[in-house]
Amino acid sequence: MKIQFSKEVLNVMHTVRDYRRFLSSYHVMLLGDKQFDKDAEAEKFFYNLPITGGIPRSKAGYEAIMDYPQLMLDNLDKVAYEDLCSYEFGI
Numbered sequence: 001m002k003i004q005f006s007k008e009v010l011n012v013m014h015t016v017r018d019y020r021r022f023l024s025s026y027h028v029m030l031l032g033d034k035q036f037d038k039d040a041e042a043e044k045f046f047y048n049l050p051i052t053g054g055i056p057r058s059k060a061g062y063e064a065i066m067d068y069p070q071l072m073l074d075n076l077d078k079v080a081y082e083d084l085c086s087y088e089f090g091i
Contacts, residue, residue, distance in 0.1 A: 001090065002090055003091060005085065005086075005087040005088060006053055006054075007084065008051055008052075012051065016042060016062070016065050023036070023038040039066075043059070043062045046065070055091070
């Protein structure tokens with residue numbers, strides 16, 4: 001399944017990845033809870049987002065977000081919102 005990028009898709013990807021980073025920083029690094037499952041919590045967060053921009057609320061959707069290369073995501077941040085539809089990623 002191919003998903004076309006949009007402002008919503010880009011923001012959902014950033015939100016989920018940033019939330020996982022926050023969980024890791026807070027629970028694992030600051031509190032020292034090495035057993036905290038940041039991935040399970042970030043996945044639950046993804047399932048409860050009010051919008052996904054067309055990314056399916058599934059394990060595959062979550063994994064596609066987490067597996068998307070950071071460098072490519074950084075490059076998409078430089079693309080005008082109206083031009084994002086020229087890019088897609090697979091789930």
